[in-house]
Amino acid sequence: MTVRIGVIGGGQLARMMIAPAVELGLEPRVLAEESGMAASLAAVAVGDYHDEETVLAFAREVDVLTFDHEHVPQPVLRALVAAGVAVHPGPDALQYAQDKLLMRAKLADLGLPQPDWAAVTRADDLQAFLDGHGGRAVVKTPRGGYDGKGVRVVSAAVEAADWFAALSEDANGGALLVEELVDFRRELAQQVARRPSGEIAVYPVVETVQRDGVCAEVVAPAPGAVGRVADEARRVGVAVAEGLGVTGMLAVELFETSDERLLVNELAMRPHNSGHWTQDGVITGQFEQHLRAVADLPLGSTEPTAAWSVMINILGGPADAAMTDRLVAAMAEHPRAKIHTYGKAPRPGRKVGHVTVAAAELDDAAYEARAAAAAFD
Amino acid sequence: MTVRIGVIGGGQLARMMIAPAVELGLEPRVLAEESGMAASLAAVAVGDYHDEETVLAFAREVDVLTFDHEHVPQPVLRALVAAGVAVHPGPDALQYAQDKLLMRAKLADLGLPQPDWAAVTRADDLQAFLDGHGGRAVVKTPRGGYDGKGVRVVSAAVEAADWFAALSEDANGGALLVEELVDFRRELAQQVARRPSGEIAVYPVVETVQRDGVCAEVVAPAPGAVGRVADEARRVGVAVAEGLGVTGMLAVELFETSDERLLVNELAMRPHNSGHWTQDGVITGQFEQHLRAVADLPLGSTEPTAAWSVMINILGGPADAAMTDRLVAAMAEHPRAKIHTYGKAPRPGRKVGHVTVAAAELDDAAYEARAAAAAFD
Numbered sequence: 012m013t014v015r016i017g018v019i020g021g022g023q024l025a026r027m028m029i030a031p032a033v034e035l036g037l038e039p040r041v042l043a044e045e046s047g048m049a050a051s052l053a054a055v056a057v058g059d060y061h062d063e064e065t066v067l068a069f070a071r072e073v074d075v076l077t078f079d080h081e082h083v084p085q086p087v088l089r090a091l092v093a094a095g096v097a098v099h100p101g102p103d104a105l106q107y108a109q110d111k112l113l114m115r116a117k118l119a120d121l122g123l124p125q126p127d128w129a130a131v132t133r134a135d136d137l138q139a140f141l142d143g144h145g146g147r148a149v150v151k152t153p154r155g156g157y158d159g160k161g162v163r164v165v166s167a168a169v170e171a172a173d174w175f176a177a178l179s180e181d182a183n184g185g186a187l188l189v190e191e192l193v194d195f196r197r198e199l200a201q202q203v204a205r206r207p208s209g210e211i212a213v214y215p216v217v218e219t220v221q222r223d224g225v226c227a228e229v230v231a232p233a234p235g236a237v238g239r240v241a242d243e244a245r246r247v248g249v250a251v252a253e254g255l256g257v258t259g260m261l262a263v264e265l266f267e268t269s270d271e272r273l274l275v276n277e278l279a280m281r282p283h284n285s286g287h288w289t290q291d292g293v294i295t296g297q298f299e300q301h302l303r304a305v306a307d308l309p310l311g312s313t314e315p316t317a318a319w320s321v322m323i324n325i326l327g328g329p330a331d332a333a334m335t336d337r338l339v340a341a342m343a344e345h346p347r348a349k350i351h352t353y354g355k356a357p358r359p360g361r362k363v364g365h366v367t368v369a370a371a372e373l374d375d376a377a378y379e380a381r382a383a384a385a386a387f388d
Numbered sequence: 389m390t391v392r393i394g395v396i397g398g399g400q401l402a403r404m405m406i407a408p409a410v411e412l413g414l415e416p417r418v419l420a421e422e423s424g425m426a427a428s429l430a431a432v433a434v435g436d437y438h439d440e441e442t443v444l445a446f447a448r449e450v451d452v453l454t455f456d457h458e459h460v461p462q463p464v465l466r467a468l469v470a471a472g473v474a475v476h477p478g479p480d481a482l483q484y485a486q487d488k489l490l491m492r493a494k495l496a497d498l499g500l501p502q503p504d505w506a507a508v509t510r511a512d513d514l515q516a517f518l519d520g521h522g523g524r525a526v527v528k529t530p531r532g533g534y535d536g537k538g539v540r541v542v543s544a545a546v547e548a549a550d551w552f553a554a555l556s557e558d559a560n561g562g563a564l565l566v567e568e569l570v571d572f573r574r575e576l577a578q579q580v581a582r583r584p585s586g587e588i589a590v591y592p593v594v595e596t597v598q599r600d601g602v603c604a605e606v607v608a609p610a611p612g613a614v615g616r617v618a619d620e621a622r623r624v625g626v627a628v629a630e631g632l633g634v635t636g637m638l639a640v641e642l643f644e645t646s647d648e649r650l651l652v653n654e655l656a657m658r659p660h661n662s663g664h665w666t667q668d669g670v671i672t673g674q675f676e677q678h679l680r681a682v683a684d685l686p687l688g689s690t691e692p693t694a695a696w697s698v699m700i701n702i703l704g705g706p707a708d709a710a711m712t713d714r715l716v717a718a719m720a721e722h723p724r725a726k727i728h729t730y731g732k733a734p735r736p737g738r739k740v741g742h743v744t745v746a747a748a749e750l751d752d753a754a755y756e757a758r759a760a761a762a763a764f765d
Contacts (some may be wrong), residue, residue: 014712030407036715036729036741294724294746309720316693316746335391338413343686347671352413364413369671369693 020079021048023353031299099258099305130186134168195266200285201248212310216244229322260301292320317369321376323384325364327357341386348383397456398425400730408676476635476682507563511545572643577662578625589687593621606699637678668726669697694746698753700761702741704734718763725760
């Protein structure tokens with residue numbers, strides 16, 4: 012009896028689930044937005060994940076449903092659950108990844124550390140928040156933002172005037188999220204896997220380096236994050252997974268402040284860019300772990316296989332004709348680098364792959380990974 | 389421009405090439421013997437690899453052709469080369485993996501160490517060999533043997549009477565291969581990857597443990613095989629790869645004699661069971677390396693990621709209904725074990741998967757791998 016795992020969304024996260032699914036004897040199926048997407052190797056149906064009938068029909072042929080992204084609408088998710096489909100993570104958890112205001116309120120209920128925040132419906136409220144927080148703050152649209160989109164640092168309420176205008180046109184009303192501009196030393200990410208039956212596995216906390224709002228580099232584990240910082244990251248990660256009822260992989264993005272507090276920045280309830288290093292640097296990579304978790308199978312070891320791992324994203328450049336030449340150059344110069352490509356047409360700034368290097372010394376891993384990724388520039 | 393790699397044969401070796409092909413951005417296609425085989429995840433054509441037209445049609449849609457096994461007939465291979473297809477390994481190399489008499493003669497030409505051997509066409513010749521080698525020897529059919537089939541230990545020529553009778557019915561004539569029964573201490577395997585342009589990568593020599601003529605367990609690296617033994621294994625592996633013009637992965641099975649000589653037992657020109665540990669224990673696993681080599685891409689590092697790795701084959705048992713239960717039990721008790729399944733119906737003695745464990749201590753790796761594999765018994 013093979014467990015059939017349906018993945019909604021045909022991007023690189025679905026693509027990277029396929030290989031571990033096959034090794035474990037699970038049967039992956041993908042509902043992609045269009046044909047020819049990254050995950051097109053698996054049995055692929057093409058359809059719109061906003062459409063309840065499309066998703067229900069796809070779900071009837073699988074044993075467990077999971078996701079490449081968090082965008083499936085709540086009514087569709089609720090209809091799946093009502094139809095008896097095993098959905099992981101479920102709608103009750105996913106709502107917190109879909110709506111940043113819901114997330115902030117829930118984390119506050121749980122007493123978890125986060126930046127000061129407020130829900131603002133009018134420019135006056137935003138200005139009041141700015142006045143109370145040194146004149147600058149981060150404004151976010153609660154829904155639909157990713158990779159820096161839907162996020163704006165403002166020093167006057169007028170800078171969010173267009174978003175307020177859009178709110179007033181929305182029949183549902185709604186509010187914007189405003190957060191204090193955290194004086195952070197660096198950004199960390201804590202990954203946790205959780206099974207429906209409750210078992211939890213915790214990965215080492217990592218440091219993430221963002222460029223232009225996009226994850227550029229991950230160092231694992233986060234340098235110097237032993238003892239209190241690692242313990243606190245683990246505590247917060249487990250508390251979010253349990254408190255929000257997350258099943259599958261969870262990534263908690265954290266600010267480490269200059270006074271050594273950890274504050275929750277964002278959540279992702281799926282395999283996450285901050286965990287790509289686990290493919291080559293941990294006994295159980297995040298894609299295998301996500302499959303184990305959503306299928307409610309025993310979780311694998313999260314022990315690293317090397318002292319240090321460094322992951323660098325490969326972004327598409329202006330010219331793509333020489334992509335193969337660049338790949339060959341990276342392979343030739345960096346035989347220790349693990350190169351992962353997503354089968355995507357390169358466009359400027361688009362993530363088209365990543366490189367990881369695991370090594371005994373951090374400087375070796377970082378040098379090699381950066382040099383291999385630079386071959387694609 | 390994506391490199392399309394066609395694999396003839398739809399077994400587990402083809403299956404395990406698919407994931408690294410996708411990560412590297414290569415496009416794998418498989419010509420399987422029947423539908424529903426192990427490698428059915430990739431784009432699969434179904435057809436008979438003995439049929440020249442079938443194979444030529446398959447080859448027209450790919451850039452490089454390689455193999456899951458060594459059974460494609462020489463006339464088909466030669467027709468492919470004549471049609472301009474890039475075939476790796478090529479027919480000139482593959483003939484030595486297909487015919488053990490050709491292999492013995494070639495290794496003799498190269499001055500490489502091997503057991504005493506002879507080509508025998510009559511029972512009298514075999515008896516003479518037996519008389520000269522202590523009364524016992526190994527008789528092999530030169531073609532078509534694998535996993536102990538086509539191999540017989542005899543102490544009298546009459547024990548091979550049926551094979552001599554079959555020879556006399558073969559219009560091509562032919563001979564049997566007889567080899568001295570080597571007084572070996574243990575069996576080793578040396579893997580080497582070689583590109584058409586000549587670059588070579590050498591893996592650590594491993595110890596293989598056979599049961600009933602089938603590989604049961606691999607310990608990597610071979611305990612105590614440092615210095616002279618490792619150097620000699622490397623020398624022989626490289627000499628075979630270069631001397632026979634092998635492209636792709638080569639496995640050289642070796643006897644280590646009680647007087648510390650290494651003698652070539654068998655050759656395999658493809659990823660090999662003795663190298664399954666590399667998937668989880670080496671920076672570049674043998675399946676990725678084979679693809680790099682046959683596509684003439686730069687080879688990856690063969691550096692182990694742990695001090696020790698142990699691989700145990702999972703064989704099908706009499707009852708298969710509880711396969712999923714066994715998998716869950718193995719996962720639950722052994723979170724460090726990497727479990728690989730082949731999607732094959734379990735039959736007694738059939739290889740249906742394998743387990744590897746990498747660890748800092750050999751006893752840990754061996755205990756954990758054996759215990760995880762035992763969950764499938």
